[in-house]
Structure formats: C-alpha cells, structure tokens
Amino acid sequence: MALSSFLPAPTQLSQDQLEAEEKIRTQKSRQMALVASRREPPPYGHRKGWVPRTLEDFGDGGAFPETPVAQYPLDMGRKKRTSNALALQVDAEGKIKYDAIARQGQSKEKVIYSKYTDLIPKEVVDQDDPELQRPDEEAVRELTEKTRQALDKAVSQKIAAAMPVRAADKLGPAQYIR
Template structure:
C-alpha cells in the first residue's frame, strides 16, 4: 500500500520550519554572549542593579534601597519623551483661532465712576425689593401689607 506522501506531488514552494530558523539564528549570532544573571530573591544582599540588563523587561527591585532607574525612566541627564508639557486640544473649537480683540474697544474698558454709581444703585434697589418681598411673606397674613406693583 502506498503512503499519502508518495501520492502527493512535490511541494512547489519552500517549506518553513521553526526549528531551522532557530538554528540559523544561533549560527549567525555573536561568538560571545554577555548574559547577566540577577541573584534569586533571597540572595540579593549586597547586589545592586546598575546596568539596563539587570532590570530585564523593566521593574525595579523594591527590597534594594538605592535609586534605581529601570529602562532609564527618571534618570537625570536624559531627554524626556513625555507629553506632560504638550498642548492637547480636546475639542474642535480649541483648534480654531480665537478672535483678536482690539485693546481700545469700548466694551473692554473699565467703567467710569458714573457708570459704577448707576450699577450700584440698580443692584441695591433690586436687592431691597427681594428682601422686602421675603420679609412680607414671612409676616402673619393679616399684618402683611399688599405689594404695590
């Protein structure tokens, strides 16, 4: 009886094999590989992480009480790639230019003393009217004078 592989035609494309790829990478790699090993958790007394390789994928060693900068984060003398000082526009209206107002526009000027007195008097009369209405509402019904409109 013939096997299945003998019945099928020969492959027309190159066969990809994961193991062959790994072997090729090993041959092409450097002759000397520097590999640092971090001591196990209970045996780290006296060991201080200094190089980037000591941190591996990141993360500091909390049981070692020295300044640690995993992946160079927070180290002085390095440029920051943070967006902390970047201007972020969250709305479309933020992108649109704001109106440039003229400094001598009369609506932007401080009011003179006469205008201030008029506004103060109007505000005072409005507040007195409100307080008088509240006071008269709190009085007994017979004693409350009728409001004149």
C-alpha cells in the first residue's frame, strides 16, 4: 500500500495547479466572450415567443415585423433620457454653492434669497450718489403724464373692443337702374 492512500486529500492547490486552472478559466471566458459578441436573432420561422430587447438582438438589421412589441433597432425612435442632475458649482473661495438648487428652472432676472445675509439691508455708503437721489418735480410730472396717456390708450382700446358692432345703416327705398 502506498503512503498517499493513508493521507487525507489536500485542502489547497499547489501554485502550479492554480496557474493551470487560471489558464483554463481565461480561455473559457475568451471563448464565451466571442460567442456572446456574435449574438444573432433566431432564424426566420423560429422566433415564436422571442422578443428583441437589446441592440445585439437586432444584429445589423432592422425590426422584426412578426414580433408585436415596440422595437428600437439602433436606438432609432427611442426617446432620449435626460438627467436633471446639477453640475457642482463653487464660489470664488471654493465653497459649494447650494443655492443653485433653488435657482434651477427659474429665470435669470428672478431674485432668489437663498442665504440669511441676502435679507439683511445693505448700508448706503455714499449719500450723494446720483442713482440714489429722488427725481425732481419736473421729471415726476413728465413721467406721470406719460403713464396717464398710456393708461388712457389702454382703457379706450378695451372699451372699443367691448362695444357692439355698428348697427346697420337704414337703407332708403330700393332703386332700380336700367
């Protein structure tokens, strides 16, 4: 009797055996990859119950008219999926601008207060700034007159639109011409 018959089977493989198994596994995966890359639809007449779901199912051709499902060969006609993810924005100091979430979908002109400091009134540094001065009486009167004329025009157009159409003119007796 041989000594190996009395010893238990080894629990770990030797380095040579591990390398041989790894070679076999890589060869099988290459063969499977080649088979998977050449995936084609079943031949005509053998497609009962088969539904094309991926681009590889279509091969290089078009849709299958005998299969009554929505088909998108080469993704033609498929609606594009858009993402509503925001790009990360940072300020001059490198801090993340979280107010970009509040501004999403709003117009550029809309004022959005996203921080407490936005609500604090700012101190006026220069009292003599021409932009901060009240307009004089002449400018106020001129602007008031322009506003009144614009309102009169708008009101008169609304009234004219609401009025009924002119009543038909009364016609005189019929005239016959030879």
